[in-house]
Amino acid sequence: MTDLMRACVVSEFGGSEVLQFDEVPRPYIANSDTLVRVKATGVNPIDVKTRSGKGVSRFIDRFPWIPGNEFAGVVEEAPYELAPFQPGDEVFGMLLTPHYQGSCAEFVSVPFMSLAKKPKSMSWAEAGATPLASLTAWAGVVDAARVHTGQRMLVHAGAGGVGHFAVQLAHFYGAHVIATASESNLDFLRELGADEVIDYRNQRFEDVITEPVDVVLDLIGNVADNTGSRSLKVLRDGGLIINVPTGSWPEMQEEVAATNPSIRASTLKLSPEGRILTTIAQLADQGDLRTHLDATFPLQQIAEAHDLVADGHVRGKIAIEVA
Ligand SMILES: NC(=O)c1ccc[n+]([C@@H]2O[C@H](COP(=O)([O-])OP(=O)(O)OC[C@H]3O[C@@H](n4cnc5c(N)ncnc54)[C@H](OP(=O)(O)O)[C@@H]3O)[C@@H](O)[C@H]2O)c1
Structure with missing residues (x-):
């Protein structure tokens, strides 16, 4: 077996044309790392932002950089004989971000605590495109908001x-879910379990929502139409707003303090935890959570996938087939 692998490599930040292909050394496996042969991965906004010199690019000080944060694949090498995942096991997982050796490659090396058994009900493409976004949704809906029956939750950008995932999780845990999207995605939101849907292009959500909500999961911030600031108008006293896109609403805390100090406000960072992915896999296998793929591309066409994500109107996820 050769020590080299095929990978998508970036040697300078820029447009999607900087996504090139090369033979590079396989990642080492050290300590609790598990070597996984990648079958599929997904493209997320953080990949596009970082590739273009934003996102977490300031932490990347050497090239080539291999993009990709999530994956599904087959264990090639375990760190020790009784490690939880052994050669041949089908897994999915997420890498710590930022990193140099991402998942747009034949192999990734990842701590086993960031792995879980691949959901049986999902294809490789679905499983590979699930971890990052589902872990983020979990961090917001379950860990931060502790959403439960009787609560009302507003999810901005519910179709992305x-x-x-956030709409499905909030619905599963019993909340009354209100979600925003453009007109063509409203039926999709209803299928996911949204109780009320709002076409953000033609309706002001603060005019439509007459009863205050307990939680807002803000996946937009103030980069579009002051979505973050306007959300304060629909929150009840003591409610919670979670602003997810880093840097999208830098004045959030000051604004909340000046508008209604009883409101709790938080940003969010996800961590790649296999134990949460195990629960997500269970929900998927029992039919309570699904991954919607807008499109699937072979690795050679990853530039097209990046352009689609950069456009900002993906429904669900974009998957990349690596193997
Ligand atoms: N802090 C963290 O750890 C973390 C983790 C994950 C993601 N993020 C960030 O969170 C954001 C969302 O991520 P994502 O993966 O869900 O993005 P995404 O999949 O690219 O989101 C696309 C969706 O956004 C919707 N949308 C666009 N503009 C909208 C608006 N003004 N109002 C409502 N919906 C709108 C689109 O719906 P239509 O097509 O119907 O317009 C589309 O379905 C990104 O900025 C990402 O970088 C942060």
């Missing part, structure tokens, strides 16, 4: 990667 994070949003479509």
